[in-house]
Amino acid sequence: MARPREFDETAAVEKAMHAFWAHGYEATSTQDLCEATGLGRSSVYNTFSSKKALFRRSLEHYTGTRLDKRQAILDGPGTAAERLAAVLDSAIEDDADERRRGCLVVNTLAELGVPDDEVGTALQADTDRNLTMFAECVREGVLDASLRDGLDPAEVAEFLLSTTSGLRVMARRGTSRRSMHAVADLALSAITR
Amino acid sequence: MARPREFDETAAVEKAMHAFWAHGYEATSTQDLCEATGLGRSSVYNTFSSKKALFRRSLEHYTGTRLDKRQAILDGPGTAAERLAAVLDSAIEDDADERRRGCLVVNTLAELGVPDDEVGTALQADTDRNLTMFAECVREGVLDASLRDGLDPAEVAEFLLSTTSGLRVMARRGTSRRSMHAVADLALSAITR
DNA sequence: CTGATTTTGAACTGACCGATACATAACTGG
């Protein structure tokens, strides 16, 4: 055919993702992206078309891996309440530097809102999947009696998503893990028996 | 003395604040700030020194007015639980367009983190004042028996600040007021009797 | 080896960035 790529596309997306995650969309220049990925400008534009498009790819890579991890926890062992506690726990990062970066989705929502383009679509899709996963687990929790009776799955899903978002903002503030755990415990106490 | 200002400084800060609030720090250019305030470049730089300094002024204007409003609610009538409910309510903006902008503090935290400059200092000060106000109200709530016994005021303050931050992120997502109210009610149910 | 196809690197594009220089305008104390 023709000259083959000298780099792995997914690896490049992942490196770009970390650059965007660390500095935000606007503050990450195309030059930064070249240095982060190790690619030349031509390769970046030839492969990803534009900064916005590369950001969308980065965002989707982030949401994809993150949602899979969350799904794995929710599909794991234990009562629904225990699994939800594990999800909140996983949102409380161990590494201090990573914690300071917060969540790429929350950071993007705050910086860009939900723009009227593919980035907005990706953000909306992430929200929807999170709400669906949480709501399903809440239904299971009512059945296995680890959660209270009469809870509205959709409402509690919003509550849990709001709680994880709040935790990520706390992380950005530099709040200690201890305080974040206390917050997670209080939130769970609202829905557990 | 000399030639007098042709504009009101506080009014200019407020207009700049709205520009930063709507588009974020990085995406708001000095040109945007000139147009938003109605000032020429010279006047902007003569008065505020730099974009960063004007942002700091804008942020402090935002936090000042917002904290005063919150303090007024917490100093108002009703049980502590009722006053906390009123604070959460006030974080659920009525106007749909304003709601979409979220909170300038949360947006800034997400975009810039807590930078090692006066902006970071202002963000930290806002966090501290919020936590102090909430903790004090929680202490009152334990005394007036509208909140549960044995609550740790500092922990609950973090929980409430996390909840308001989460609500602001939901607002950025475009979540309905109805869902936001459901979230606020669930959060309160964790600490009320 | 050749020709078609694609990637790559380097130089470059016009536009815009935050910030400044400076002449002129507007004011006040003397």
Place this chain on the structure above:
DNA sequence: CCAGTTATGTATCGGTCAGTTCAAAATCAG
């Protein structure tokens, strides 16, 4: 009315922005 001082408007600064151009390099089918 003038000297001193500050505010303003215009033009401009060097630098960086996202994105493009284009020739050289690398590959493979024939």
